[in-house]
Amino acid sequence: MKIERYVKSPSIEAAFASLHEGTNNKIIAGGAWLKLTDPTIDTAIDLSLLNLDFITDNGKEIEIGAMTTLHTLGRNAILNKIYDGILSRAAMQIMGITVRNIATIGGCIMGKFGFSDILTPLVAMDALLIFHQHDKMTVVEFLNTKENIRDILVKVVIRKANTRGYFRKIALTHLDFAVLNTAVSRNGSEFRIVFGSRPGVSTRAYKAENFLKEQIKIDEDVMNKAVEIAAAECQFGSNQRGSAEYRQSLAKVYAKRGIKAVTTNEN
Amino acid sequence: MKIELTLNGRKISVDILPGEYLIETLRKCNIHSVRRGCDTTNCGVCTILLDGKPVPSCSVLSAQADHHQITTIEGIAHEAEKLSTFFGKEGADQCGYCNPALALSVYALMKENPHPTSAEIDEYLIGNLCRCSGYKNQNKAIMAFLAEEARMEEQ
Numbered sequence: 001m002k003i004e005r006y007v008k009s010p011s012i013e014a015a016f017a018s019l020h021e022g023t024n025n026k027i028i029a030g031g032a033w034l035k036l037t038d039p040t041i042d043t044a045i046d047l048s049l050l051n052l053d054f055i056t057d058n059g060k061e062i063e064i065g066a067m068t069t070l071h072t073l074g075r076n077a078i079l080n081k082i083y084d085g086i087l088s089r090a091a092m093q094i095m096g097i098t099v100r101n102i103a104t105i106g107g108c109i110m111g112k113f114g115f116s117d118i119l120t121p122l123v124a125m126d127a128l129l130i131f132h133q134h135d136k137m138t139v140v141e142f143l144n145t146k147e148n149i150r151d152i153l154v155k156v157v158i159r160k161a162n163t164r165g166y167f168r169k170i171a172l173t174h175l176d177f178a179v180l181n182t183a184v185s186r187n188g189s190e191f192r193i194v195f196g197s198r199p200g201v202s203t204r205a206y207k208a209e210n211f212l213k214e215q216i217k218i219d220e221d222v223m224n225k226a227v228e229i230a231a232a233e234c235q236f237g238s239n240q241r242g243s244a245e246y247r248q249s250l251a252k253v254y255a256k257r258g259i260k261a262v263t264t265n266e267n
Numbered sequence: 268m269k270i271e272l273t274l275n276g277r278k279i280s281v282d283i284l285p286g287e288y289l290i291e292t293l294r295k296c297n298i299h300s301v302r303r304g305c306d307t308t309n310c311g312v313c314t315i316l317l318d319g320k321p322v323p324s325c326s327v328l329s330a331q332a333d334h335h336q337i338t339t340i341e342g343i344a345h346e347a348e349k350l351s352t353f354f355g356k357e358g359a360d361q362c363g364y365c366n367p368a369l370a371l372s373v374y375a376l377m378k379e380n381p382h383p384t385s386a387e388i389d390e391y392l393i394g395n396l397c398r399c400s401g402y403k404n405q406n407k408a409i410m411a412f413l414a415e416e417a418r419m420e421e422q
Contacts (some may be wrong), residue, residue, distance in 0.1 A: 003286035006330040011364055035307060044285065046331060071320075097372070098323045099308045111289015175309050223316065247293045 011026035029107030066106025083165030086121040115177040120196035125184035184258025205230035270333040275342030289324040311395040314368035340367035357408035361399035
């Protein structure tokens, strides 16, 4: 790791200016995954003085500051309730407390890490990203955009609604990256089916979601058909943790459990 | 660059490189109890307390810790010594390489949740790997230690 210069920015404006002073200047967030990324940084920009560590509830939305740590997400009473607590549950399954005390929600999002367990529930929750200058966008739009967004993520917004959620991480131990993670959410007739750590970045099964939306009743046959569609439309890859075929098989099993969970009281 | 730390209650000023990690800076400060293990946040042997919270010193840049409080085992020597007697009684100790980090995590747990269940202890210590003694006896030792601490508190 080589860092030429380190600045603790006194304001978002100053951090934004530092970011744009050079192409190899980086926001370091919590720094938890820094060793997995580019080993040389001209200016490392620290946002810890900007009061971006917060979780607030304005009645309609939950706002999460970009520098909020995963451990705070996991322990938060509000997040433990909405969408059946899938974001908190995902956060608490990431490695040990030492890592959760430094890794931030903003770092997990902006890194677009394929192994992320946080991105999958955030996509299922239709979470909205608020940047310092760039237009706001949903997490899934951010993950899919080819645009290189050199901006500062300020906060993540989750709309409160009568929603259900399901999340499962499939991994050998807490310290392993997931072989696959799956999130399913439901808001009325709207479903989200999301697979992450495929090993690619989290992705939605749009066709399966639309299929479910058109159904009057979600029974066993419908669920079986939906997960076949979901597993067929999403791409799965192979690495040392599992083959594409294995991941596809897991996807069907856990997506079905997820649909069942959000349409019944099984969770 | 120069940073200021409160290391085990003592204010110090240290010269660091911008890309230097806390584990390296602590060595410069003659703190050798913080072990180097995997260097990738997995093993937990480099755990220290940053403002009272356990963090991996192999993955926190020293510059991030500027003007913050760092606690190593030297800063909780009294509690660590007491805990070690319970480790000894339960046979929860062998080579000792992971012990300073484990003691710091137990100390942080005690502050966050003074009356944890056995399952909560296991969950809190997931990131503290031990390759010789196993975890069952550690859990029993920690339960006994915390029960004794609670009893002393009541008196």
